[in-house]
Amino acid sequence: MPGKPASPGKTKAPALLFLTVNGAERNAAIADGDMPLIYWLRGELELTGTHLGCGKGECGACTVLIDGQPARACQIPVAAAAGRSVTTIEGLGTPLAPHPLQAAFIAEQAAQCGWCTPGMVMEGAALLARDAQPGRDEVKAALDGHLCRCGSHHRVLRAVLRAAGGAKP
Amino acid sequence: MNPALSRRALLRAGAALTVAFALPRPARAAAAKTNDPGEVDGFLSIGADGRVTVYCGKVDLGQGLRVAIRQMAAEELGLGMDAITLVEGDTLLTPDQGPTAGSTGVARGGVQIRQAAATARHALIRLAAARLDRPPQDLDLRDGVVAPADGGRSIAMGDLIGEAGFALKLDPQARLRDPAEYRLVGKPLPRPDLPAKVYGSHTYVHDVKLPGMLHARVIRPPVVGATLLKVDESSIKAVKGARVVRLKDFLAVVAGREWEAVRAAALLKAVWSDSAPLMGHGAVRGWLKAGPFAAEEVLKAKGDATARLADAPPPVEYYWPVQSHASLGPSCAVAQVGSGAATIWTASQATHRFRPAFAAMLGLPVDKVRLIYLDGSGCYGMNGHDDAAADAALLAKTVGKPVRVAWSRDDELGWDPKGPPQLIAMRGAMSPAGQVLGWSTEMWLPKATAGLSHVPLLAPEAAGIAQPRGLVTGLLAQNGDPPYAAVDLEVKVHWLADAPLRPSNIRAPGKIANSFAVESFFDELCARVGLDPLVTRLIGLRDLRGVAVLTKAASMMAWAPRPIPNPRRDGTGRGIAYVHYKHSETYVAIAMEVAVDAEAGRIAVKRVTCAHDCGLVINPDALRMQIEGCILQTLSRTLLEETTFDRARVTATDQSGYPILGFLGVPDIAVELIDRPGQPPMGGGEAAATPVPAALANAVFDAAGLRLRTVPFTPVRVREASQAL
Incomplete structure (x- = not known):
């Protein structure tokens, strides 16, 4: 996983950072560059679709894409994302123009409480971008770092395979 | 209890989730919105535009209540799903329907709302009958209009009910629609909250x-x-x-x-x-046997189990540890x-x-x-x-x-109220023909404090603000007796006066561990006399709905009767377990196939089949989702989970200390629903969790000849059990 654990003790002079978020240029005046990306996305940009799970990089709920690669937004400092392109669940697709995986999640009704869902959708989208036809085992392996407490795993597997358009679950 | 608010303000407030962000509205005494569960107006309001708002005291925690409640209300009112707005769990607006717990969302909450909707339909038809000068039996309410079946003049619902609402008591006898005419109930309609959850726009309390x-x-x-x-x-x-x-x-x-x-x-x-007020998780099992105790209670007795079991092998003990809810988010x-x-x-x-x-x-x-x-x-x-x-x-x-x-993750796993521990000793005797001759269940359980309405909260406790103290556990002692006929039987519980960590109700409270003991031990008896566990269950079962789920789950696994353990001795096995939840609700049987590597201590769950009968099925897709969730979460609890703690604090506060099941551990799952439209709808959120540990333990025994009686089934425990053979 990119980034390093945030160290809450440090204080730095405010810095102006430039990031691309969901295709738009954003700048952030951040007093503490060690602040994990998720607090900026949720607090400043009000992109609340990214969910904080464990805050330890163990559950995958906060996964976003940075330059197309899945990253844990609770672990990567805002400063480490400067100059890069961040995609959150809000930027992946919309009801009018859904990402195929979002459409597949809805078709398979692949969520219960939905806390882990955005992170799984982002991870699954990254998987499909690098492998358009993953098998069931590849999907399981790609998602193994994502925890779901409600037990929606089966539906999620089916959704990713449905979006891949091939293999039956 | 029911401050008056203007009806219009309420409808506006109820129409969108933005109510959450509005400041409390000043009370105005136009037409009173009641939240009295005895009144139709407590549950329903009908706008002039014919839109219906349903006020539901139960809430959707992810289990699909949002679609099920709409289906039940819309069916009785003859409406489409989109005509219904749902307001959940707001103490000002929704009636008190009890907590969303105990698998009662549909069975009690939905049934109550369905009855309110049926009462409303009859009232609307009566009103229309007078206005249209037609006998009520000629009329039906469909798509927001009361109309005669033979055509002719009709009248819109919104024109029949004004600002004052129904002002009508909920009629427990109001005739429900005939299930044969259902248009919505029983259909796998999509859950209305799913798209927003998938696009990241669903509003959580965190937002x-x-x-x-x-x-x-x-x-x-x-x-x-x-x-x-x-x-x-x-x-x-x-x-x-x-x-x-x-x-x-x-x-x-x-x-x-x-x-x-x-x-x-x-x-x-x-x-x-x-401070060091705790006993440490290693001491819990001994403490359960040692007390101090609050009471001893014989829950069920038939004949003379003591005499019958005088020559039986000594009791064996099953243990369920303290567990966390381990919710994913803080x-x-x-x-x-x-x-x-x-x-x-x-x-x-x-x-x-x-x-x-x-x-x-x-x-x-x-x-x-x-x-x-x-x-x-x-x-x-x-x-x-x-x-x-x-x-x-x-x-x-x-x-x-x-x-x-x-909260943080550490606080969540460290301080959430915990599922309490359970110890269950089993003793029994079975005839060579598979009849249970004698059965004894002896349980050691923390005793819930009588009359205590809720778990004592951390904040007032720390701040020195008085609050009622005691233990909340859920109903821990149910399903401790076998569902199979027994000649002599005793079920006894030793109630402990305390619990090792602050307890609360956790999914299917008590029933999972009790069924683990009962259904595992039934297989132990079968093994003693060399009988097939499925056939022997069917011999002892007197309830045909139980027979139906057991045979269905077994046939989905192509179960061929034979003694256990598996004579092939190749490390693969199968197990089955059954529950009639709380002895009065949902029927579930679960069968499982596993592969066991006894040397490595590794259990791989290959396949799970489940047959489920909860009476009338409201939404089969949402129900399947709940059943899958019950199975996977309980596999996780059985294979992996124990809250560890020392004398001072909980020590399992992250995924390494308190691991939960990941994708690599997910087996194939097949679920069959037995829909019984003539029966009342029962819960789907808990029952299917209950037979999981015993089905797994029985499959492990079949595969490797080792009997696991302590949860979680860690590699160390599997190896120890294997070495003890």
Whole structure:
């Protein structure tokens, strides 16, 4: 996983950072560059679709894409994302123009409480971008770092395979 | 209890989730909205445009109640799903239908709303009959219009009911629609909240933002029961705008931004007293047998089990450890407390039940406290959500501003109220033909405090605010007796006066461990006499709905009768287990195929089949989802989970200490629903969890000849059991 654990003790002079978020240029005046990306996305940009799970990089709920690669937004400092392109669940697709995986999640009704869902959708989208036809085992392996407490795993597997358009679950 | 609000304001408020972000509305006495569960107006209101708002005291925690309640209400009212707006778990607007617990969302909450809707339909037809001068039996309510079946004049629902509402008692006898005519109930309709959850636009309690709102982190003591000796407020001066709030031993930091609160909480230096009030998880099993006890109770007795079992092999003990809810996201709540009123946005399963507790804590009259449900990270019993709500309320009152509290992962696993431990000793005798001759179940369980309405909350406890104390556990003693005929039987419980950590209800309270013991031990008896466990169950079962689920689950696995363990001795095996939930509700059988590597201690669950009969099925797809969730979550609890703790604190506070099942451990699952439209609808959120551990343990025995009686089934335990063979 990119980034390093945030160290809450440090204080730095405010810095102006430039990031691309969901295709738009954003700048952030951040007093503490060690602040994990998720607090900026949720607090400043009000992109609340990214969910904080464990805050330890163990559950995958906060996964976003940075330059197309899945990253844990609770672990990567805002400063480490400067100059890069961040995609959150809000930027992946919309009801009018859904990402195929979002459409597949809805078709398979692949969520219960939905806390882990955005992170799984982002991870699954990254998987499909690098492998358009993953098998069931590849999907399981790609998602193994994502925890779901409600037990929606089966539906999620089916959704990713449905979006891949091939293999039956 | 029921402050009057203008009907229009309520409808506007109820129409969208933005009610959550509005400040409490001033009471105006136009037409009173009641939340009286005895009144149709408590559950339903019909707008002039014919839109219907349903007020539901039960809430959707992710289990699909949002679609099921709409289906049940829309069916009776003859409406489409889209015509219904649902308001959930708001103490001001929704009737108290009891907590969303015990698998009662549909079985009690939905059934009550269905009855209100049926009462409303009959009332609308009566009103229309008078206006149209037709006998009521000629008329039906469909698509918002009361119309005669033969055509002719009709009248719209919104024209029949005005601002005053129905002013009608809910009629428990109001005739329901005939299931043969159902248009919505029984269909796998999509859940209305799914798209927003998938696009990241669903509103959770974590997303509430109020003007002037502060973010808070509560600092729990490093050891349970410690008192706060000293706080160094200067230790957080590096965090601009952050400040310390202290009420006796309740310690928190508040700040304008969430990250600032997180930083301040990490920086804050506080000195706590030493404390070591816990027994440590290793001592729990011994403590359950040693007491102190509050009572002993014989739950069921038939014949003379003691005499019958005099020559039987000695009892064997099954143990279920303390477990956490382990919700994926941190508990969170937002509160606004003024001088005379409070509003709390909470992911509580029991907003009505906690309302008096919050009023007492805040020193406000009950009718001035409003709890509003918003989704949180899923919970499966009372987790940390209500504690977070109490944290937020107490802080909002203290700082005079709206406060949002979010917990950390460590707090969640460390401080959520826990599923209590259970010890169950089994003794029995079976005839060579498979009849249970004698059966004894002896349980050691923490005793719930009589009359205690809710789990004591952390915030008032720490702040020195009086609250009722005691234990909340859920109904732990059910399903401790076999569902199969026994000649002589005794089921006894030793009630413990305390619990090792603060307990609460966790999914299918008690029933999972009791069924683990009962259904595993039934296989032990079968093994003693060399009989097939499925056939032997069918011999002893007197309930045909039970027979139906057992044979279905077994046939899905192509079960061929033979003795256990598997004579092939190739490390593969199968097991089956059955429950009639609470002996009165849902019927479930689960069969499982496993592969066991006894040397490595590894259990691989290959395939799970489940047959499920909960009477009338409201939404088969949402029900399947619940069943899959029950199976996977309980596999996780059985294979992996135990809350470890030492004398001072919980030590399992992350995924390495408290692991839960990941994708690589997910087996194939096949579920068959047996729909019985003539039967009442029963719950789907708990029952299927219950047979999982025994089905797994029985499959492991079949595969490797080793009997696992202690959860979790860790590699160490599997190896130990294997070496003991």
